[in-house]
Amino acid sequence: MATHRRPKQPSQARVAVLTFAAAATVVLSAQSAWADPSTNTPAPSVDDVKTQVDGLNSQAEKATEQYDGAKEKSDGLRQQASQLQDEVARTQSQVDQLEQGLASVAGQQYMQDGLDPSIQLMLTANPGGYLDQAATQHQASISEAEALKALQQAERTLNQQKQDAATTLAQLDTTTASLNDAKSQVQSKLQQSQALLNSLTASQRAAVLAAQQQEDGGEVSRSSSRASLAGLPQASGQAGSAVQAALSRIGDPYKWGATGPGSFDCSGLMQWAYEQAGIQLPRTSEEQASVGTSVPSLAQAQPGDLVIYNAEDGYEGHVGMYIGNGEVVHAPHTGANVRIMQANALPIATIRRV
Template sequence: MASHRRPKQPSRARVTVLTTAAAAAVALSAQAANAAPSEKPSKDEVKAKVDKLYEQAEQATEKYNGAKEKQEKLQKEISTIQDNVARGQEELNKLRDGLGSMAAGQYRSGGIDPSVQLFLSSDPDDYLDKASTLDQLSSQQVDALKKIQDKQRELAQERAEATEKLKDLATTRTELGKKKKEVQGKLAEAQKLLNSLTAKEKAELTAEQARATRASERTVLSGSPGSAGSSASGRAAAAFSAAQSRIGSPYVYGATGPSSFDCSGLTSWAYAQAGVGIPRTSESQSTIGTRIYSMGDLRVGDLVFFFNDLHHVGLYAGNGQVLHAPRTGTVVRYESMGTIGGPFMFGVRV
């Protein structure tokens, strides 16, 4: 007959541990249930974060512009070198053909000229060094050999230069791709934040921007006596007029007009319409012309730079206002220099 044993009772210590764990689980559940849901950021908080992301995107945009400009410059230089190499090779071939004809004529007349070895030598350059000292060669042949030697060395140097520039171009293209991704990432993050706003909040932000733009326009047009800055003249006036004609055009990073612009794209395009070529990026534009540190000395059409790293530039519009392409989501417009988001550093008179 089978024996029936009583099940083993859990020890008092084990009961205590299980009871404690259960109590902790209940407490955590209660805390989670009673915890306040994460608060949605306010419209102003979203705007502040978005403005910061746009500033970072513009910084990356100017680096992108610089890499793109360098890429275009390298491509032109490489193309020029390759054209020079092609022409040089043609000249070298003609020199060789001429020397070959000369050698062949001598061979037919019964003499074997050492220059024939040029075409059989495994090291033509070394042969040329030796052959040019041989007494058997005529002065005409020596001259022809030296020209071939000089042209070979010239072509070798140009090919080496092209190789180095091609390496630099590959590095620049990589940098360009990274900056493009960085800009796109910042813009996508900013758009995600904006999408979190209600339709009413979005409308309020748009209305605030519109009011600020209208206020700046009135300030520019008022031309109140004693206001900072004097009228533009000459090419600055022509550049400013060109920029005014693009008011309302959208900001697009990397764009240089005529239908869309980024900040330095607008200023370089505007001065180009006045017949003046200036660099592409804001940092490079800050190195030209005459610097003006006092706002009171600025004139309409002067370039004005903002932020410590000079990543934003516009055209001075008078009365403490700037005409510029602010950032993604905006258009070319007037704005008070005090609301740019970064300090005014200096102006440049082109």
């Protein structure tokens, strides 16, 4: 869901798009409905609206990656908290059993130890048997001391587990708040973007969407893409498997926060594709920008490499997978499908070989 800004030297496709947008702007300026009668300020041009929509999409993508990271952390913390709570329950049961055992032994000793041991020896009819019993009681005392030691250790373990669980639950609360905040930001940016598009006429909206589509990689469908894939270099190994998996999703819709198999956001597509090849990538594009080894330039890229792009503020917010012939497969943004685009269509932050 990136802001699909071209490099400073415009391509022919970019010139054609801007020409189309300029023509739409002329039509737009002739429509009095676009002017505010109270201020006589003309409404923004189609190109202005597109620029604003692109900016909102970029902000939404950044929030989406924050959401993805928070969700991954939240899921991990939730699982960790559940495991800790299970451990607390098991240790508590162990403590209860040890306490019950010690209480029983203490009760028996209280009943049996009413007389001094020397007097018990004098009064017994079987001194040898008494000594044997005393030895047994001595051994029982040793076992009792060991049980007491085990109880103390179990109590220490229980207290530590309770502290760990409380800390994890507190972290989960904080992460959940971040998750909800990022979700609200995504929804807000997408609503603003849609409101801008809705302010246009049907033809003007079509001009903006056509410009976006061209920058995303052009019109896409499963059938039309098969022919264009015929000339791609054949990649082998796990990278080749990941490329084939990603290409198999061409035409699937973008959905923020999605990791497949029927819809994806940009980093979700990368994670899903490499998972099919037996490799687990981190969830967000920012994390994916640190995996594997760095590739110095696009000229040295190989199929399967991750191409991470810079957003307007330098944030590593969009990612695609290099497939050869100077192209990447990617999931662009809300309203677009998985498709192929020129790898240098956006400012590249880094290229990573998994």
